[in-house]
Amino acid sequence: xxxxxxxxxxxEKMIDHHRDFHMQALLSAVIGVMQEQTKxxxxxxxxxxxxxxxxxxxxx
Numbered sequence: 457x458x459x460x461x462x463x464x465x466x467x468e469k470m471i472d473h474h475r476d477f478h479m480q481a482l483l484s485a486v487i488g489v490m491q492e493q494t495k496x497x498x499x500x501x502x503x504x505x506x507x508x509x510x511x512x513x514x515x516x
Contacts, residue, residue, distance in 0.1 A: 460494055 464487050471483045 460490055464490060 467483050467487050471480050474480050474483070
């Protein structure tokens with residue numbers, strides 16, 4: 457479990473304990489943004505790895 461998972465778990469616990477709908481919505485949105493950013497980072501890391509190890513670019 458990485459730090460993002462720990463933060464998301466804590467945010468989910470906060471959602472369960474808050475009674476205010478607006479706070480719950482905000483925390484849910486924060487979780488969604490964090491998950492999307494994690495996906496984008498993973499995709500960019502894969503793109504960088506693919507570009508660096510592309511045989512087309514080895515001759516340049």
